[in-house]
Amino acid sequence: xxxxxxxxxxxxxxxxxxxxxxxxxxxxxxxxxxxxxxxxxxxxxxxxxxxxxxxxxxxxxxxxxxxxxxxxxxxxxxxxxxxxxxxxxxxxxxxxxxxxxxxxxxxxxxxxxxxxxxxxxxxxxxxxxxxxxxxxxxxxxxxxxxxxxxxxxxxxxxxxxxxxxxxxxxxxxxxxxxxxxxxxxxxxxxxxxxxxxxxxxxxxxxxxxxxxxxxxxxxxxxxxxxxxxxxxxxxxxxxxx
Amino acid sequence: xxxxxxxxxxxxxxxxxxxxxxxxxxxxxxxxxxxxxxxxxxxxxxxxxxxxxxxxxxxxxxxxxxxxxxxxxxxxxxxxxxxxxxxxxxxxxxxxxxxxxxxxxxxxxxxxxxxxxxxxxxxxxxxxxxxxxxxxxxxxxxxxxxxxxxxxxxxxxxxxxxxxxxxxxxxxxxxxxxxxxxxxxxxxxxxxxxxxxxxxxxxxxxxxxxxxxxxxxxxxxxxxxxxxxxxxxxxxxxxxx
Numbered sequence: 001x002x003x004x005x006x007x008x009x010x011x012x013x014x015x016x017x018x019x020x021x022x023x024x025x026x027x028x029x030x031x032x033x034x035x036x037x038x039x040x041x042x043x044x045x046x047x048x049x050x051x052x053x054x055x056x057x058x059x060x061x062x063x064x065x066x067x068x069x070x071x072x073x074x075x076x077x078x079x080x081x082x083x084x085x086x087x088x089x090x091x092x093x094x095x096x097x098x099x100x101x102x103x104x105x106x107x108x109x110x111x112x113x114x115x116x117x118x119x120x121x122x123x124x125x126x127x128x129x130x131x132x133x134x135x136x137x138x139x140x141x142x143x144x145x146x147x148x149x150x151x152x153x154x155x156x157x158x159x160x161x162x163x164x165x166x167x168x169x170x171x172x173x174x175x176x177x178x179x180x181x182x183x184x185x186x187x188x189x190x191x192x193x194x195x196x197x198x199x200x201x202x203x204x205x206x207x208x209x210x211x212x213x214x215x216x217x218x219x220x221x222x223x224x225x226x227x228x229x230x231x232x233x234x235x236x237x238x239x240x241x
Numbered sequence: 242x243x244x245x246x247x248x249x250x251x252x253x254x255x256x257x258x259x260x261x262x263x264x265x266x267x268x269x270x271x272x273x274x275x276x277x278x279x280x281x282x283x284x285x286x287x288x289x290x291x292x293x294x295x296x297x298x299x300x301x302x303x304x305x306x307x308x309x310x311x312x313x314x315x316x317x318x319x320x321x322x323x324x325x326x327x328x329x330x331x332x333x334x335x336x337x338x339x340x341x342x343x344x345x346x347x348x349x350x351x352x353x354x355x356x357x358x359x360x361x362x363x364x365x366x367x368x369x370x371x372x373x374x375x376x377x378x379x380x381x382x383x384x385x386x387x388x389x390x391x392x393x394x395x396x397x398x399x400x401x402x403x404x405x406x407x408x409x410x411x412x413x414x415x416x417x418x419x420x421x422x423x424x425x426x427x428x429x430x431x432x433x434x435x436x437x438x439x440x441x442x443x444x445x446x447x448x449x450x451x452x453x454x455x456x457x458x459x460x461x462x463x464x465x466x467x468x469x470x471x472x473x474x475x476x477x478x479x480x481x482x
Contacts, residue, residue, distance in 0.1 A: 055339075056348050063347060086465075088457065095347025098296075098339065105346045105353070106304060106336025107297050112346070113464075115457040116448040121465060132465070137439065137446050151437045151446060180468040187464035196392045198378065205378050205392060207357040216329065216356040223354075223428035224327075224362060224373070227421040 040067035041074065041100055045169045048099075056095045061149050062118070064168050065135060065175070066096025072173035073122050073133045081124035084109045086183070088119040088134075111188070118150070123183040132181045139175045143167045146175060281308035282315065282341055286410045289340075297336045302390050303359070305409050306376060306416070307337025313414035314363050314374045322365035325350045327424070329360040329375075352429070359391070364424040373422045380416045384408045387416060 040048045048067050049059045056063050077083065085103045087094050090112050094105065097120065103109035123130030140147035145164040148154045194209035199217055206214035216222050281289045289308050290300045297304050318324065326344045328335050331353050335346065338361065344350035364371030381388035386405040389395045435450035440458055447455035457463050 056345055057343055060348075088463070090346065091349065092347050095345050098345070098347070102298055104297055104336050104339070105331065106333050106339070107301075108332065113462060115455060115462055116451055117445050117455060117457060119445070123465070134445060181465040182468050183465040204358050204360070204375060210357055214356060214358060216358060221354060221356055222329070224364070224422040224424040227370075227423050
């Protein structure tokens with residue numbers, strides 16, 4: 001599923017996806033023919049920066065660099081896979097994935113395993129084979145603003161935002177490394193096919209596989225308390241089906 | 242921040258946000274003036290279903306219902322807050338949030354605490370006060386297709402998709418309940434302001450607050466192994482700043 005969508009429409013923003021797209025092979029030829037510096041898939045830097053601002057709220061450096069990481073990964077993906085994505089940080093990078101690929105957090109083709117590293121894994125959901133792209137601090141000596149941002153060497157207020165964006169645009173994927181990886185599909189937790197129960201404590205529906213009462217009622221996971229019910233119906237209902 | 246964006250542009254898709262929007266007060270008047278059944282914020286059902294298909298890959302019932310949940314929450318939000326969102330499931334619902342509000346997983350204004358309940362919490366980031374909207378199975382007797390889908394009473398292959406979408410469109414927010422909540426802001430984990438270290442094991446950058454080595458190297462969290470390095474530079478670099 002995931003790869004079918006990547007395969008048929010690599011320039012992958014919602015609007016582009018609606019109007020069709022290119023196959024991976026077409027995309028690669030397209031990229032080779034164009035001599036445009038700083039392209040991110042089929043977008044130029046400014047187009048992508050506008051998309052990021054719209055979706056993310058600001059042209060955050062992390063989402064911009066994420067665009068080049070995805071572009072770099074695409075250039076190294078093998079034909080014929082069906083790719084899902086794992087993101088190793090919850091900060092910024094997932095939004096680049098959601099803007100440029102068909103993988104979203106809600107459709108579960110994007111998984112976040114937040115270990116705080118700036119890395120993305122594209123893996124074939126059948127074989128587990130894929131690539132991992134990551135931002136490498138050792139490649140940043142040429143790019144002092146990116147280095148300073150990435151390693152938090154200067155406080156945010158003192159960052160020279162304009163120079164930082166210029167460096168990101170010039171550096172493109174050159175600040176990333178790529179490696180082949182094999183994902184253990186067995187290790188990926190699947191929450192599929194659990195039946196649904198009604199929690200005897202909160203009386204809401206939840207995955208039966210999670211236990212005799214829902215996870216929210218099992219422990220202090222959720223950080224809120226009810227203040228006052230609006231439109232609350234106190235009558236007891238029974239599951240009639 | 243979050244509320245500023247909600248406040249100034251309630252019809253909140255990326256494209257709408259780009260072209261400006263309405264204040265919450267304007268939005269409420271706007272909604273009252275219109276006598277359009279099945280509106281989701283400023284979109285009609287079909288417009289929203291197209292957005293969902295673009296972003297999520299299919300007009301998934303969960304994302305469609307999520308639209309009405311968000312619409313319902315908006316109608317009950319108090320003026321003047323700056324709202325962030327907590328989603329109680331990772332499935333489908335987060336994509337409705339990302340399509341209709343400025344909160345995304347990458348900008349951290351959307352938090353997912355996956356307890357498997359179909360619920361959204363909008364809370365003011367300063368006071369913690371907010372509302373919780375949830376899909377209530379006890380309100381589904383009038384909507385057999387929605388009930389069957391939500392409680393997984395029939396296998397997916399046997400679902401009558403057309404009837405299901407029609408019921409969702411007719412039911413609108415009537416299948417949801419709302420309650421006032423107070424979120425404990427202290428309990429929300431903040432990952433702010435950690436400095437960055439280089440992990441002595443993998444030599445990648447990570448949040449110093451996570452320990453002496455990065456979380457990925459601390460345990461078997463990540464489900465992949467390296468197969469072969471491409472473009473790997475073996476030289477050791479030292480952090481020069």
